[in-house]
Amino acid sequence: MPNDTPHDEAPEKIQEPRLWTGDGWTAQVIKNEDDDGWAVAMLKDGEPEPALVGPWTMGRDKKNPKPLDGNAFSTLVKTANEFVRRHEQQLHASLHQSISVAAAAGSITVRLDIVPDEDNPSATLSAEDAGGDTLAEVRVAPSFKLNRSTALAWIDAGFAKPR
Incomplete structure (x- = not known):
């Protein structure tokens, strides 16, 4: 009899224009509060705060953000992983x-x-x-x-x- 508890299920991948999940990360395109542009927040699974927030490209209409896609998400995951790794190395060196x-x-x-x-x-x-x-x-x-x-x-x- 299979166990239907949530922790035994693989997390469902979300692939929406402003929200992608996978590889232990969530990318969410958000309104940049400092100006009229957009930003993308990279949140590592299980963490309460984004590991990285950076600017995001405007779409062709110059009002809305460019939608996330597989290549962009892969690049964001790679960048966020490198950022976290460098932060951990700096913390280790200071301690x-x-x-x-x-x-x-x-x-x-x-x-x-x-x-x-x-x-x-x-x-x-x-x-x-x-x-x-x-x-x-x-x-x-x-x-x-x-x-x-x-x-x-x-x-x-x-x-x-x-x-």
Whole structure:
């Protein structure tokens, strides 16, 4: 006996002039509130806000938007996926920073790993020698700025917790 619950069904594709769905995305052509033109919003399935909103071409009548089609939707999905991927890479880079510095003990890599929890954000500052052995690890404020000067100051202070 087949299970008729909605979560077991494949999502129905919509292919309308101003609304297309598929490949985990919804494209919706909307009125641009800033001027007389149109925009397209790309919403990833399950997300409450659009991942990307961009200008959309006017139709031949210069009043209404150009209708969505398969090629346009494919291009929009590719662009939105790339945009999301770049955003995720930037976020990862900002939360997991590292710098290598030359110290008296040799080359030391200092890392700052931030956990962006809404209620209790935290960060860990750690140091490794050239062989990958951990030299020190301390909790710091998530607002700690890691750069060459703060890394060297921490090393020179004997890895004491920065203030």
